[in-house]
Amino acid sequence: MSHSDAKGTRDALIGQLVYFDEQVSSFLDEYSDSARQDRVKLRKLIERYQRKLQDVTSRNDDRLDESLRSVVLIGSSVKIEFPEDSIVETYTLAFPEHIDPDQNRISFLSPLGISLLLGSIADTVTVEGPGGNYVVHVQEVNFAENAVYAMP
Incomplete structure (x- = not known):
């Protein structure tokens, strides 16, 4: 950097x-x-x-x-795996005002966001979602290069 x-x-x-x-x-x-x-x-x-x-x-x-590249912050892009079905997705944590589902930009206050916030690479976290609990593995963390949406 x-x-x-x-x-x-x-x-x-x-x-x-x-x-x-x-x-x-x-x-x-x-x-x-x-x-x-x-x-x-x-x-x-x-x-x-x-x-x-x-x-x-x-x-x-x-x-x-x-x-x-190791801790999940607001503005971090987080690559996670859903081990139940081996799907890998990348989400960016943002303030609620800046969510964009089409860009996988989620609120840090969402069930997934809260579970990931302050997490680290290789963490396995249980997400308490409205449809039940599920597990994700954190594979990669990067602070978004252009995190203008990270601030309200």
């Missing part, structure tokens, strides 16, 4: 940190159920995400690039 690419990516990730720092209450109001447990669960996820972003953005360019 070139220095200018690293700077742009770092700036985008810092933008996510600032967004969640400044907008967490309104984000929670909009996207969490009024049930206290749901709101607390989402707040904890965002706090864990913020800690990971702080860690990733504090790294030098080489380590930043390594992190962006």
Whole structure:
């Protein structure tokens, strides 16, 4: 990753940190159920995400690039396998405002998105979907080169 690419990516990730720092209450109001447990669960996820972003953005360019290929963030493209039928798909995690099913751009708040967020290569995760649970294997992670849709 070139220095200018690293700077742009770092700036985008810092933008996510600032967004969640400044907008967490309104984000929670909009996207969490009024049930206290749901709101607390989402707040904890965002706090864990913020800690990971702080860690990733504090790294030098080489380590930043390594992190962006190993941990799933908002703006990451994630290649996963559905082992039950050996189907392989790639999805990009995005903020809810920027989903695009035709481009496999999914909300990080969707059942699959929540299960993948903060995951790593070689993870096996169980997704709790509305039609039942299923398992996926994370095969590859890349931060999207053009993650303009990663920020609201």
